[in-house]
Each structure stands twice: as C-alpha cells, then as structure tokens.
Amino acid sequence: MDHSITEAHHAIPAPDGYHAMPRLRRRLSEIRSYGYRPTEAKLTGQQLLIAQLTALGLANKEIAYLADISETTVKAHISAALRSLNLKRRTQLCRYIFEGRLLGGE
Secondary structure (H helix, E strand, C coil): CCCCCCHHHHHCCCCCCCCCCHHHHHHHHHHHHHCCCCCCCCCCHHHHHHHHHHHCCCCHHHHHHHHCCCHHHHHHHHHHHHHHHCCCCHHHHHHHHHHCCCCCCC
8 A cells, every 4th residue: 555645745735724724734744654563552643643643633524624534544554543442532642652662754
C-alpha cells in the first residue's frame, strides 16, 4: 500500500474554515517518510498514521482531509487502535504515541 501523498492531493483546495497547513503537511510527510515502527499491539500502518496525526492535536475532520479518507474511516481507525491498545480515551492514545516515541525522528 502506497502511503505517499500524491501531487493531485496537494492541488485540492482546503475546505472552508481551514487555513493553509504547509507546516502540518511537512510533518505528515516526515511521519510517512520514517515508515511505521512496529508496536507491541501491532497497529496497522494506517491506524498508526491516524494515531500519530491525532497525537499532533488534529481533529478528525483535519485528519480525514490530510489522509484523504472519510471522517468515518478516521473514527474507525482510532477506535480500532484504542481497542488494540486496551485504551479508553483519545488522550491515552496520544500519550501512548508520545511516550513510545512513535512520531518518528525523535
């Protein structure tokens, strides 16, 4: 599965209310370029990517836009990651990502 962002995706205008996010797009590219580190809970690559974007403080709608998936799919990946890690809250998932140094380059 190719996790790279296509050039066509960059050409899509941001939805109303979104500001230009060049710094965030660079961070997303950095995360993807490091690859996916295996975790004890064996999160799928997409679950880990969504968890990483969640840890950066993005809302589901922002994650959906950047990852080019639906908001419902984002929610499903977050729920699956929480179940895999036996966590209850999104904040616990963020802490897991930061404490496990799973943002790459750290």
